[in-house]
Amino acid sequence: MPAVIVNNITKRYGKKNAVVTALKEISFEVDKGELFGIIGPDGAGKTSLFRILTTLLLPEGGTASVDGFDVVKDYKAIRKRVGYMPGRFSLYQDLTVKENLDFFATIFNTSVEENYELVKDIYSQIEPFKDRRAGKLSGGMKQKLALSCALIHRPSVLFLDEPTTGVDAVSRKEFWEMLQRLKKQGITILVSTPYMDEASLCDRVALVQSGKILSIDTPEQIVASFEKPLLAVKSDNMLQLLSLLKQCEWVEDAYPFGEFHHVVMKGEFKADLSAYLSSQLSAFEMVDTNPNIEDCFISLMKENDE
Amino acid sequence: MSNDKVIIADKLTKRFGDFTAVDAISFEVNKGEIFGFLGANGAGKTTAMRMLSGLSMPTSGKAIVAGFDIYRENEQIKRNIGYMSQKFSLYEDLTVKENIRFYAGIYGKSNQFIKEKTERVLRQLHLSAEADKLVKSLPLGWKQKLAFSVAIFHEPQLVFLDEPTGGVDPVTRREFWHMIYEAAASGITVFVTTHYMDEAEYCNRVSIMVDGRIDALDTPQQLKKTFSASSMDEVFLKLARKATRAAD
Numbered sequence: 237m238p239a240v241i242v243n244n245i246t247k248r249y250g251k252k253n254a255v256v257t258a259l260k261e262i263s264f265e266v267d268k269g270e271l272f273g274i275i276g277p278d279g280a281g282k283t284s285l286f287r288i289l290t291t292l293l294l295p296e297g298g299t300a301s302v303d304g305f306d307v308v309k310d311y312k313a314i315r316k317r318v319g320y321m322p323g324r325f326s327l328y329q330d331l332t333v334k335e336n337l338d339f340f341a342t343i344f345n346t347s348v349e350e351n352y353e354l355v356k357d358i359y360s361q362i363e364p365f366k367d368r369r370a371g372k373l374s375g376g377m378k379q380k381l382a383l384s385c386a387l388i389h390r391p392s393v394l395f396l397d398e399p400t401t402g403v404d405a406v407s408r409k410e411f412w413e414m415l416q417r418l419k420k421q422g423i424t425i426l427v428s429t430p431y432m433d434e435a436s437l438c439d440r441v442a443l444v445q446s447g448k449i450l451s452i453d454t455p456e457q458i459v460a461s462f463e464k465p466l467l468a469v470k471s472d473n474m475l476q477l478l479s480l481l482k483q484c485e486w487v488e489d490a491y492p493f494g495e496f497h498h499v500v501m502k503g504e505f506k507a508d509l510s511a512y513l514s515s516q517l518s519a520f521e522m523v524d525t526n527p528n529i530e531d532c533f534i535s536l537m538k539e540n541d542e
Numbered sequence: 543m544s545n546d547k548v549i550i551a552d553k554l555t556k557r558f559g560d561f562t563a564v565d566a567i568s569f570e571v572n573k574g575e576i577f578g579f580l581g582a583n584g585a586g587k588t589t590a591m592r593m594l595s596g597l598s599m600p601t602s603g604k605a606i607v608a609g610f611d612i613y614r615e616n617e618q619i620k621r622n623i624g625y626m627s628q629k630f631s632l633y634e635d636l637t638v639k640e641n642i643r644f645y646a647g648i649y650g651k652s653n654q655f656i657k658e659k660t661e662r663v664l665r666q667l668h669l670s671a672e673a674d675k676l677v678k679s680l681p682l683g684w685k686q687k688l689a690f691s692v693a694i695f696h697e698p699q700l701v702f703l704d705e706p707t708g709g710v711d712p713v714t715r716r717e718f719w720h721m722i723y724e725a726a727a728s729g730i731t732v733f734v735t736t737h738y739m740d741e742a743e744y745c746n747r748v749s750i751m752v753d754g755r756i757d758a759l760d761t762p763q764q765l766k767k768t769f770s771a772s773s774m775d776e777v778f779l780k781l782a783r784k785a786t787r788a789a790d
Binding site: 254276277278279280374375376401402403404405406407409430431432445474475478491492493494495530533534537538 | 709711
């Protein structure tokens with residue numbers, strides 16, 4: 237049985253004339269032991285989804301289960317077996333590191349000693365500061381404490397809501413390395429993130445936008461399903477280059493992508509485009525390139541808008 | 543000073559007790575340049591930006607921003623810069639129009655100027671129909687674009703953008719950068735921080751702070767060459783991994 241089953245879940249906020257639909261009939265499943273990513277920008281519905289699955293919010297429609305338990309009927313059973321790290325730091329700022337961890341262990345009728353092995357890898361990094369108040373910790377240390385607290389009762393499913401938002405590239409990398417090690421312990425992990433590049437670190441991902449799932453698959457398969465030819469082009473004047481590309485009849489879409497512009501072609505018109513650019517620019521560089529998750533997301537977003 | 547430098551920082555330093563948050567940084571930013579200001583969490587970026595925008599007094603060192611001295615003329619600096627961050631930008635309970643009016647009013651712009659420019663800006667943003675709607679009812683991407691327009695509404699010499707695109711979808715993120723390019727082309731200097739390393743590539747020059755110092759400053763192309771890296775992500779990881787102090 238899958239660890240998480242989501243079936244046509246809908247969530248709405250607001251009253252009659254100002255209704256916002258945060259989730260629109262979302263369905264997916266997560267297998268036991270899987271590291272599953274929910275990838276999407278702010279406002280995609282990531283937090284609503286996590287709050288429904290952790291029984292903190294009731295859906296307007298659809299059903300969902302975690303570890304075989306229904307999120308509405310069996311909320312008590314679910315609360316005992318899931319770990320949840322919300323996007324906003326929500327530990328007790330006035331308690332020390334150790335007091336916070338003890339507190340969460342006690343609530344779940346366990347002790348730090350009993351499950352120390354599970355959190356050791358993460359907790360040992362902040363243990364030198366165990367008598368410091370949580371409010372006085374650095375951002376990176378708070379994150380590690382929050383993860384330790386979410387794990388201390390040995391949950392079967394772990395929900396991490398945007399654990400890497402606002403975190404620099406180095407700390408992000410370290411955090412994902414911790415998740416890979418946790419996965420080896422058999423815990424199912426659902427993690428949400430607005431950073432597209434983190435998709436490749438998940439077993440499978442759901443790309444979400446405005447309450448809808450654009451695509452669900454392995455990162456490799458999502459990239460492979462991008463079928464149109466993709467070029468990378470650069471020149472001295474990137475702004476001028478972009479407007480030239482956008483006007484071009486062979487070009488489906490063109491957008492900045494790091495040091496290049498990525499150009500999604502309507503077909504095999506590379507030679508035509510090259511000739512055209514030669515007639516307009518003194519120098520430019522053009523190469524075939526492989527799409528990544530961000531290219532796929534942009535393309536799916538635009539398809540969805542149409 | 544020469545007129546084509548919008549920021550000149552010379553050994554700028556800030557200490558809090560025995561902790562040196564910003565450690566003698568020296569650099570210059572040219573007029574109309576898009577200057578990327580990168581660094582790991584806790585490297586000292588925010589402290590440096592607070593000094594450059596006249597909000598915090600340095601412990602030592604010198605800096606001239608928009609032609610004004612940061613010690614003696616910090617009030618003039620505030621008038622000649624714009625500021626926008628992901629965390630704070632607009633008043634959610636004011637309408638689109640009211641937000642523009644409020645900010646332009648703070649900067650002492652005339653009613654005539656505000657009226658004319660408001661219409662133009664809203665048209666460019668395709669927000670004319672939403673002029674009287676509360677900002678909180680707008681999607682995040684629109685809010686961020688509006689916030690940027692508001693930050694440069696008074697036509698400052700320089701605008702500070704502190705992680706302006708955090709959490710924004712990839713299409714809007716690119717539209718946002720298009721606005722940055724246009725602002726720079728019109729002569730507004732852009733000083734921007736970001737955690738998206740692809741955005742570092744969009745900057746004319748990039749500085750990378752490590753432990754309060756600027757450890758690298760160059761064009762993205764040259765930085766990649768210097769550090770034998772294929773992307774700015776790699777450059778950043780190579781430099782930031784050397785950091786010894788904890789993140790904020």
